[in-house]
Amino acid sequence: MSGIQHASNQSIKPFKSSEEYLYAMKEDLAEWLGDVYSMEIDVNNVLEVLETGALLCAHANNVTRVADDFVKSSGPTEVHLPASGVTFVSSAHPTTFLARDNVTNFINWCRKEMGIPDVLMFETDDLVLRKNEKNFVLCLLEVARRASRFGMASPVLIQLEQEIEEEIREEMEDLPAQPKPQRSLINIQNLDEMVMHQR
Incomplete structure (x- = not known):
């Protein structure tokens, strides 16, 4: 059963708090990253x-590669695509x-290559020191949202x-077209006279 089918089969209950909502987002991200990178990762x-x-x-770098493959197979597009990857130290502690x-290199890549606005960004300490997990999670979801436009899971x-x-x-396509309201022309001279009489 796919994640979507599983989610749609469960009753939808509003979260009691923002912490529960954040937990659900982290859980979804962990499952997704585990699937994409074949690794043991959970909430x-x-x-x-x-x-x-x-x-x-x-x-x-993977998102950039998928974007490059997308351009090669589909040709130029109006969708903003990352053109370069990130250098990093894989053995960092x-x-x-x-x-x-x-983390800073990833943040810069998000801004420059993915065009993610500052309102959806996070700071290095938000992740490294857990100062604001929500901002980090929202940014990662936005990266995933934008990358899905060119074929990324x-x-x-x-x-x-x-x-x-x-x-x-x-x-919206099935709705009948609504006639646009017509604007009535205002007689400027009459408007001026009305204003003069109000004085």
Whole structure:
């Protein structure tokens, strides 16, 4: 059973808190990264796996490769695609300068190559020192969302989002065209007279 089928078979309950929602997002990211990179990763260790920045940078390079393959097979596109990857130290240890450098390289790649706006970005300490996990998770989801446009596998949350957007698009196409309201011309002279009489 795919993640989407599993999610749609469960009853949808609103989360009681933002922490529960963050937990669900981290769980989805962990499952997705585990599938994409064939590794043991879950909601409990996802931040520890990513804190050195090595997997993030490897992911950036993978996204760049998929984008390059997309251009080669489809030709030029209007979708913003990453053109270069990231250099990184794969042997970096948590909280070291090399780990911070890796994370910073990933952040710069997100801004420059993926065009992710600052409002969806995170700072190095948000991941390395766990200062703001939410910003980090939201940024990683945005990278996945944008990469899915050119063929990269995406987390279940992004797939569900895309299905909903497609359904809305189809519903909008089925609606009859609404006539645009016509603007009435205003007689400027009468408007001036009205203003003068108000004084």
